Structures are given as C-alpha cells and as structure tokens.
Amino acid sequence: MFRYETHCHTKEASRCGKLSGADVARMYKDLGYDGIFITDHFFNGSSAVDPSLPWEEKVAVYLSGFENAKAEGEKIGLDVFLGIEFWFYATEFLVYGPDRAFLLANPDLDRLDMRELLTRCREQGYFCVHAHPFRQRGYIKTLRLYPDLTDAVETLNAAHPETDHFVFDRRAQAYADSYGLPFTGGSDCHVPDQRWMGGILCEERIACWQDYAAAVKTRRVAPFREPHDRTKPMKFD
Numbered sequence: 001m002f003r004y005e006t007h008c009h010t011k012e013a014s015r016c017g018k019l020s021g022a023d024v025a026r027m028y029k030d031l032g033y034d035g036i037f038i039t040d041h042f043f044n045g046s047s048a049v050d051p052s053l054p055w056e057e058k059v060a061v062y063l064s065g066f067e068n069a070k071a072e073g074e075k076i077g078l079d080v081f082l083g084i085e086f087w088f089y090a091t092e093f094l095v096y097g098p099d100r101a102f103l104l105a106n107p108d109l110d111r112l113d114m115r116e117l118l119t120r121c122r123e124q125g126y127f128c129v130h131a132h133p134f135r136q137r138g139y140i141k142t143l144r145l146y147p148d149l150t151d152a153v154e155t156l157n158a159a160h161p162e163t164d165h166f167v168f169d170r171r172a173q174a175y176a177d178s179y180g181l182p183f184t185g186g187s188d189c190h191v192p193d194q195r196w197m198g199g200i201l202c203e204e205r206i207a208c209w210q211d212y213a214a215a216v217k218t219r220r221v222a223p224f225r226e227p228h229d230r231t232k233p234m235k236f237d
C-alpha cells in the first residue's frame, strides 16, 4: 500500500503554516509517506503572501512553498504534487489541477464566490474536493454545501479533535454517502507536532493529480488517521 498526504501547508504561502516546504517534505518522508500534495491557502484565505504585490509576484511567492517541498522531495525520495485550498468566507475547497499558467491566466480567482470558482475549475477538468465541510469553529459560522459542483468530500480530516468521536468527520461521511459522492482523507497539517496525522492508502502509485482524482472517483483509496508519535524528535534546519 502507498501512503499519500492530500492536504498540508507550508509557511512560505500559508499564514498559519509553521513548517517550510523543505521541512514538510522531510517530515512526511520520515513518517513513511510515498507522496504529498501541498495545498496552501489561496490569497483571500489564511495567506502569507503580501496582498500589495502584483499578481505575478503573488503567484511566485504562493508557489515557492510547493517548489521548496518538491526540490527537497527530489533529494530524499518523496513525490510532491500541487493542490490549492480555495476560500470563500471560511468554506474551503481543495482543488487539484491548477498550475502556474492557470493562476497567471486567472487574476480574479481570489474575488470569485465559491460557485463561480468551482465552475471555472471544473471547466478545466480539475478535481474539486470539499475540505472539512462540517467543521465548526470560531472562524466558521456558516456551513455551505455545493453537492452539484463537488467531485469528492474530505470525510477524514486528521486536524479535527477526538471530541464527540470526530463528529465533524462523521457528518461529512453522512453527507458524502447521502449524495453518492466519493470521499478522501487528509491531515490538514500545519505544524510538526499535530496530534493525529492522516491521508489515504492506495494500492497503486500516484504519479500526478489525475491519478489521485481517478483513484478517488473509482473508490480505490482508503482514508486513514493515526496518532502522530510526537516523542520522536524531528530534525529541522
């Protein structure tokens, strides 16, 4: 079985991220993952990118976390892929497929509402996953669902607390099942010592985002969550 992270953050691009792209790659390699998707928050979310920069420069800073992770991954033997966590009033979607060319050609992506954004991404054939649709925290007051524009649901988010037996995840699973939507899992990791880590197990190697999308849509992935051994010291620069 191959182990993949589908949802994690770097400090180069995410304001809430505590690990550089290179550190993220080393941590996941150390934890036995075969590959990871870097999914930093977009400019209108919890972004570390200076909003006063011109669009091209914002895109360059945004992609630097992914690029640093990818460069380190090539050195240590970890596949690193790109995704984007888009934001609309705290409703978030993980979109797999956008690249530098798409970002440069669409300088209004941070001003679209979620329906417009998902429509545009799906026109490109991108894979749109509703991240933690039933998470409720101080910053999430309203839950929004877009079942007609959702390719898959994140029914396991390892950043959620155990309280109530992971009730946010159980509600997400009930939502996915109710609409017949496929599902996936991720850690949503921002820090070196998150209590639980997760992702997906897959029988086949994933070589690109299209492989990941196909594996989820044909239900050949198994979301997993496991305690993170925080007693093990991590080596960071």
Ligand SMILES: [Zn+2]
Pocket: 009, 014, 016, 017, 041, 046, 190
């Ligand atoms: Zn974050």
Ligand SMILES: [Zn+2]
Pocket: 007, 008, 009, 039, 085, 188
């Ligand atoms: Zn996230």
